[in-house]
Amino acid sequence: AQTVTQSQPEMSVQEAETVTLSCTYDTSESDYYLFWYKQPPSRQMILVIRQEAYKQQNATENRFSVNFQKAAKSFSLKISDSQLGDAAMYFCAYRSGTYKYIFGTGTRLKVLA
């Protein structure tokens, strides 16, 4: 069975600085997708970025980028120029070929003004 591990329950970053959230996963599948979702206090899940396992190039979406290390089964999220609105719970997620998502336990990100 697939598992997703987020070892940082909480992280803090100064506004305008950079922070990296860690995620590791375990799977025996070769075709899968990885995601980072943001969950603000409203509880609405918001897609931040996604990575296809077959792509070697790391995904980037504006201030958000990932460091995808397939062999190490690592998928970290880097947030550059952190903003107050980035404060939220961040979940790393694995999606199998059956479209089922497995979520990590989440990292609460605090942005300090």
Add this chain to the structure above:
Amino acid sequence: GAVVSQHPSRVICKSGTSVKIECRSLDFQATTMFWYRQFPKKSLMLMATSNEGSKATYEQGVEKDKFLINHASLTLSTLTVTSAHPEDSSFYICSARDPAGGLYEQYFGPGTRLTVT
């Protein structure tokens, strides 16, 4: 982007009663919908996968007789919590898969907070 709605956003019910939660895809036809449960300050746990016109597939440990799921149309799936008890109190989130795919292939609803008294 695509929108998924849930109704109600929050509900309080008495122990022993049943409550229905609706999940609708507003601007696309969702062949597959998923139901998650999220405990306070915890992750999302997949409860079941709902395919239009067929029986839902439940994850291990989820009581299918307690959590009835119906996916009667391509835009609506319902979760009914039967004979609710206080331990069923939780935040329930649905997601819907847009078969047209693309980056935002699965959309999440805003969630329903269930409190059983």
